[in-house]
Amino acid sequence: AQKITQTQPGMFVQEKEAVTLDCTYDTSDPSYGLFWYKQPSSGEMIFLIYQGSYDQQNATEGRYSLNFQKARKSANLVISASQLGDSAMYFCAMREGHSNYQLIWGAGTKLIIKP
C-alpha cells in the first residue's frame, strides 16, 4: 500500500493566487515527521517545510505553510501568493519514528504558475 499519496499529478495556478498541494500518508507509528521538498527543472531538491507528529501547531516558513490534519492523515502544502518561480515538482515525504534514516516519498505534483 502507498504510504505517501499525492493525488495531483499536475496543477496550473494563476500567478499571485494561493495553491494547495495535497498529501495523505499512512503510518501506524505515533512518531513521524512530514516533509515537503521542491524540485525545479534544474533538478536540485530543496527542503521547504517540516511537521512533526507531536507538533501542536501547523508549520510555517515564509510563504509556505503545512495544513496538518492528523486524524485525516493529511499534510497539505499551502503556498500563498504564488510566483512564477514556484513552478516546479513538489514532493511530500515521511520519516517514521522506527526508521530514523529513510524518507518515504510521494510521486510528486508538477506545479505550473501561469503569468
Added chain:
Amino acid sequence: DSGVTQTPKHLITATGQRVTLRCSPRSGDLSVYWYQQSLDQGLQFLIQYYNGEERAKGNILERFSAQQFPDLHSELNLSSLELGDSALYFCASSPETASYGYTFGSGTRLTVV
C-alpha cells in the same frame, strides 16, 4: 549552495561500464544517503552511511556499492551499467539521523547509452 557537493553533474557512459559518483556532505554532517530518481520508479532510497559505517540499505542493486571515507565524503560505484540505470542520483546528508530531513546535493545525472 546547499553545502552538499556532488560530482560530476552529468555523466554519459556506455552499457557494461563502471562509474563512480562522489559526494561531500555538508560540514558537520555525519550521515550520507544515496537516492536514485528515475522516471518510472520515482525517488528510491539506496543506502545510508554514518561516520564511515553502513547504517541502512534500501533498494540497492548488487551491481552498486558505496563507501564513506574517513573524511566523510562518500562514493557510489555503479558497475555493469544497463540502460535502466539512467537516472538522477542524489546524495544527501544530515547531522546524524533523518529526524529533520536531509540536505540534498544537486545530483548527478547519469545517462547510459
